[in-house]
Structures are given as C-alpha cells and as structure tokens.
Amino acid sequence: MSTMSINLKSPVFAGNPIRSKTPKPSDPFSPSSAFQTLKLLLSGQTxxxxxxxxxxxxxxRPLAGSTGGLTKKWHLGWLSFGDFKGVLEGSEVKLSDDLLVYLGYKVKEQEETSVVYWAIDVSEDASLVDKLGSKEFCFVELRTLMVATDWADDAAMGELAIAGHARALLEWHNTSRFCGSCGEMLIPAEAGRRKQCIKDSCKKRLYPRVDPVVIMLVIDKNNDRALLGKQSRFVPRMWSCLAGFLEPGESLEEAVRRETFEETGIKVGEVVYHSSQPWPVGPSSMPCQLMIGFFAYATSLDINVDKSELEDAKWHSREDVKNALTFAEYEKAQKTSADKVDQMCKGVKKGQSLASDFNVESGELAPMFVPGPFAIAHHLIASWVHQVSSNSRL
Structure with missing residues (x-):
C-alpha cells in the first residue's frame, strides 16, 4: 500500500485564478466597468x-465538458457571449443584466487581451439541457467534478476553484431574495457582488458571507492515537475528523472544545491551527462554508458518542490510520468519476444523477479509509500520520 502524503499547492476550491483583487473603478475590467460594457452588449451598442x-x-451544477481520449479530463463549459445568446434563443430564460454575476478577469499576456468571466443560473429552462447536450456539454454536480479532478493538474484545480466560487455566489443570490430588515425585495448591485433593498427608506446592503466550520483531528499524544468519527451518511468503512459550526460569541478554540465534547464526550486542552479551505459544496441553504482545520489534544480518553450527531467514534492507532491513506483508491476514484463525466457529456447515460459519485471510493484495499485529497480532513490526518509539522508537536 502507498501511504504517501499528498501535498497540494493550495487547498481544493482555493487558488482561484480569476478571483478579482478589488481593482480600481477606472480599471476597464473592474466589476463596475465590466458591468457597463455588459449593458452595452445587451443593448447592441457594442x-x-x-x-x-x-x-x-x-x-x-456548472456546465462542463470532457476532452475524451485515454485519459479523461473535464473542463468548464465556458461560452462566448455571442454563443450564449444563441443558446438562449427561444428559451424561457430572458437575458438581462441582473441575471449575470461577475466572477473576475484574466489577462492573456500572449494575446495581449483580457477576458471577463460571468456566471448565470439557467435553472428555469430544462430545454437548455438538450441544447447544450448537442454540443457535448452537460450540467454536473460540483462534488462529482471535485472527485474527478486530477489534483496534480494546476489548470483543473483552478477551474474547480472558479466553479466553487461561482456556485457559492449564485446560491447566495437564490437564497437572499428579501430584506431581513423590512421584508422588501433585494436586487443585485455591483455586477452581482452584493444585493440591496429596493425600499427607499431602507436601502439595506447585503454582501455574501461564509459559514465558519471548525474541523479537528483530536489526538491522544500519550498513546499515539487519533479520534475519528463516522456519520450515517458516510459510505461503509469511511472515517473522518470531527467538525461543527461556530456559534455566536465563541472563539474558534472554544468551538473545537465544545463540538468535540458534545459529539464524543472527549475533553480537549491545547488547540493548534493547521489550515483552512473554502467549501462551496454544502447545501444551498449554506452556499459557502469555510473549513478551519485544527489539531486538538485530548485531556480525557473515554468516548461517549452522541448518536444524534455521530454514528460512531473510535480511537485509531497511527499505523491503522496510515494504512487507511491508500493513494491507489483515491486515484481509482478520480479516474472513475472522470470517466462518468465523459459519458454524461457524450450522452451515454443521459439523465443519470451523479450525486452519489462523491462516494465512489470503495475502501476495498483497507478495512478503513478517510476522505480524499479534496478534503481538508485528509490533510489533517496525513499531516499527523507523517508528522508534517513545523513545530514537531504532533
């Protein structure tokens, strides 16, 4: 078995190559300038x-395609503005400037041009599935693309980050329709980067927010063990780190200690920060979470599982966890998902739901396994197993 630690340049869904860096309003590709050009395009003046x-x-689900060939690679289904307008002809989606959300821009130095990227939700019209299917594009679950991504491919990781950012913004627009202060409607502003109440006496501004989640690997230093939990939604033999939402008036360290005790009855002392990861693949009610990873050192060892939170929790030796880090299984999962995306885009399995593809890892090569390299839990666990720590306290 291979037990190599997989180190990424940045966490999955981070490192967005077109994420805007708050350009000046005078910048021709700033949100405000790009939005003005968009309105001119829609009116036919440019x-x-x-x-x-x-x-x-x-x-x-973002639009995606596949390169095919022996090694299947997915890519986002970007359409030029003209092609997109052509696809919408005769559809129920009426293109307007309040539907498109600004994502950012990229300077193509070799061509001496810049491209502005937008996202749009076309859920209103199911006929677009067939239209885009004829071009060998399909709408694919973001979790499926996450598993199908070759994490050594910088371009693919960048596209995954773009898709995650776009999904989070669009889901935020879908769930933020009315003002929480007065109940009036909210309308998009600043090219979809915020929303504003239409009532003159209110004009409340609303910006996208993330939901912070603490995720922790609880460690028993004296016995060289780690505490892993199992939820009922997990596939068989998969174990992972404990996690929970931050509560108002609570520090991150307090949240780690509270969640660990509530779920398992284990008391925690020292809490050490590891890393963080944006997570835009949660439910639409929480369109973007920020996973904040910690090592947490146990001061008690007796487990008392809260069955309403977890199915089970157990201490696992370093050697057992090392055996669970089976690289071949994640590679198999990646290739299997990439093949299924390719089949969908080519119409082999039209209408197939790939919501379950996230669970493609079977754990056949080990009695237990942990989430793949797309999850911060994997890197917390791998860091402990291989003692990848600058302070050597693991």
Whole structure:
C-alpha cells in the first residue's frame, strides 16, 4: 500500500485564478466597468463579445465538458457571449443584466487581451439541457467534478476553484431574495457582488458571507492515537475528523472544545491551527462554508458518542490510520468519476444523477479509509500520520 502524503499547492476550491483583487473603478475590467460594457452588449451598442465568457449553472451544477481520449479530463463549459445568446434563443430564460454575476478577469499576456468571466443560473429552462447536450456539454454536480479532478493538474484545480466560487455566489443570490430588515425585495448591485433593498427608506446592503466550520483531528499524544468519527451518511468503512459550526460569541478554540465534547464526550486542552479551505459544496441553504482545520489534544480518553450527531467514534492507532491513506483508491476514484463525466457529456447515460459519485471510493484495499485529497480532513490526518509539522508537536 502507498501511504504517501499528498501535498497540494493550495487547498481544493482555493487558488482561484480569476478571483478579482478589488481593482480600481477606472480599471476597464473592474466589476463596475465590466458591468457597463455588459449593458452595452445587451443593448447592441457594442460588439466586444470575445472579451466576455459565460458559465451557465443549473440547480447548482456548472456546465462542463470532457476532452475524451485515454485519459479523461473535464473542463468548464465556458461560452462566448455571442454563443450564449444563441443558446438562449427561444428559451424561457430572458437575458438581462441582473441575471449575470461577475466572477473576475484574466489577462492573456500572449494575446495581449483580457477576458471577463460571468456566471448565470439557467435553472428555469430544462430545454437548455438538450441544447447544450448537442454540443457535448452537460450540467454536473460540483462534488462529482471535485472527485474527478486530477489534483496534480494546476489548470483543473483552478477551474474547480472558479466553479466553487461561482456556485457559492449564485446560491447566495437564490437564497437572499428579501430584506431581513423590512421584508422588501433585494436586487443585485455591483455586477452581482452584493444585493440591496429596493425600499427607499431602507436601502439595506447585503454582501455574501461564509459559514465558519471548525474541523479537528483530536489526538491522544500519550498513546499515539487519533479520534475519528463516522456519520450515517458516510459510505461503509469511511472515517473522518470531527467538525461543527461556530456559534455566536465563541472563539474558534472554544468551538473545537465544545463540538468535540458534545459529539464524543472527549475533553480537549491545547488547540493548534493547521489550515483552512473554502467549501462551496454544502447545501444551498449554506452556499459557502469555510473549513478551519485544527489539531486538538485530548485531556480525557473515554468516548461517549452522541448518536444524534455521530454514528460512531473510535480511537485509531497511527499505523491503522496510515494504512487507511491508500493513494491507489483515491486515484481509482478520480479516474472513475472522470470517466462518468465523459459519458454524461457524450450522452451515454443521459439523465443519470451523479450525486452519489462523491462516494465512489470503495475502501476495498483497507478495512478503513478517510476522505480524499479534496478534503481538508485528509490533510489533517496525513499531516499527523507523517508528522508534517513545523513545530514537531504532533
């Protein structure tokens, strides 16, 4: 078995290559400037369509395609502005400037041009599935693309980060429709980067927010063990770190201690920060979470599982956890998901739901396994197993 630690340049869903860096309003590709050009495009007063690329989403799923060949690789289904307008002809989706959400821009130095990227939700019209299917595109669950991504491929990791950012923004728009202060409607502003109440006496501004989640590997230093939990939704033999939401008025360290005690009855003393990861693949009610990873050192050892929170929790030796880090299984999962994306885009299995593809890892090579390299839990566990620590306290 291979037990290598997989180190990524940045966590999955981070490292967005087109994420805007708050450009000045005078910048021709700032959100405000790009939005003005967009309105001119929609009114037919300009024809600079090549500068705009659009990524459609349907029910939280981005449009994707596949390169095919022996090694299947997915890619986002970017459409030029002109092609996108053509696809919408005769559909129920009426293109307007309040539907498109600004994602960012990239300077193509070799071509001496810049491209602005937008996202749009086209869930209203199911007929677009067939139209885009004829171009060998399909709408794919973001979790499926996450598993199908070759984490050694920088370009693919960048596209996954873009798709995650776009999904989080679009889901936020879908769930933030009314003002929490007065109940009036909210309308998009600043190219979809915020929303504002339409009532003149209110004008409340609303910006996208993330839900912080603490995720922790609880460690028994004296016995060289780690505490892992199992939820009922997990596939058989999969174990992972404990996690929970931050409560108002609570520090991150307090949240780690509270969640660990509530779920397992284990008391925690020292809490050490490890890393963080954006997580835009949760439910639409929480369109983007920020996973904040910690090592937590236990001061008690007797487990008392809260069955309403976890199915089970156990102490696992370093050697057992090392055996669970089976690289071949994650590689198999990646290739299997990439093949299924390719089949979907080519119409082999039309209408197939790939919501379960996230669970493609079977754990056949070990009695237990842990989440793949796309999850911060994997890197917490791998860091402890291989003692990848600058302070050598693991």
């Amino acid at each position: 024809h600079a369509q090549d500068q705009f690329q659009v990524l459609p989403f349907r029910k939280g």
